[in-house]
Amino acid sequence: MALFEPGVGYVDISSGQLKGATNRYVKTFNDLExxxxxxxxxxxxxxxxxxxxxxxxxxxxxxxxxxxxxxxxTRMEPGKVGDEYYMTRGHIHARPNRPEMYYGESGLGVMLLESPDGQVRTIEIGPRTMCYVPPFWIHRSVNVGREPLVMTFSYPADSGQDYDIIAKAGGMRSRIVDDGEGGWKAIDNTGYRARPQTLVDSIMAMVD
Ligand SMILES: O=P(O)(O)OC[C@H]1O[C@](O)(CO)[C@@H](O)[C@@H]1O
Ligand SMILES: [Fe+2]
Known part of the structure; x- marks a missing residue:
């Protein structure tokens, strides 16, 4: 096995970028239709x-x-579409038993998590909050603050991302919306379609 060189990056809060990164991608609002x-x-x-x-x-x-x-x-703009806060597309890892760690740098976020069988959890992430995304949980980050949300993350390099699992269910089971007082609350997504048990079982059996 060949050795890799150690690497270093700098978390630049003002730009929300990792300086020294090897990859960069952006999602525009058009990408989030x-x-x-x-x-x-x-x-x-x-x-x-x-x-x-x-x-x-x-x-x-x-x-x-x-x-x-x-x-x-990751850096996300603040704002809402109607009363729903800006969010990432969200995914389950293509190797679904791979976990992830997120660490709040600035701004206020919510990690919205959903298990294949439709359980929902929310974790609020402010500066210095470390969030553990367990294996098998679909995850999406949401900016519920008034400033850009900047978070550091780490996850196994062979995880991959599967976006279809959300699209096929009509979205995630919950939506994160303004609670009317400038905060946030989770409400039901009325377009959500529960996954068949056979699909849930096949996902939960993917352990390699
Ligand atoms: O892949 P999405 O749902 O657009 O969200 C991006 C986030 O998820 C990750 O792909 C990690 O799984 C990160 O690159 C980033 O924080
Ligand atoms: Fe992920």
Whole structure:
């Protein structure tokens, strides 16, 4: 087995980027069509700001080898579509038994988690909060604050991302919306379709 060189990155809070990253990608608002409950509000946003960056990911990835890790930073704009806070697309790891760690750097976020059988959990993430995303949980980050949300993350390099699991269910089971007082609450996604038990069982059996 060949040795890799040690790496270093710097979490730049003001830009929300990992300086020294090997990869960068952005999602514009146009890339997020279909995610939000209020389609009219989304169309209004997309028509004015569709090409603007909704969130950005910079990461350091030495390899995709089993046992290796990815380290990186995500930065998300503050705002809402209707009463629903800005969020990432969300995914389950393509190797679903791979976990993840998130660490709050600045801003206020919520990690929205859903198990394949439809259990929902929310974890609020402020600066210095460390969030453990266990194996098999679908996860999406949501910016519930008024400033950009910047979080550091790390996860196994061979995890991969599966976005279909959310799309096929009509979204995640819960939506994170304004509670009317500037805070947040989780409400039911009325378009959600529970996964068949056979699908749940096949996901939970993927342990390699
Ligand atoms: O892949 P999504 O759902 O767009 O969200 C991006 C986030 O998830 C990750 O892919 C980690 O699984 C990070 O790169 C980033 O923080
Ligand atoms: Fe992930």
């Amino acid at each position: 279909g995610l939000y409950g209020d389609t009219a509000a989304f169309q209004a946003l997309a028509s004015r700001h569709g090409n603007e960056v909704a969130y950005e990911v910079t990461d350091y990835k030495a390899s995709s080898n089993p046992g290796d890790i990815i380290i990186g930073v």
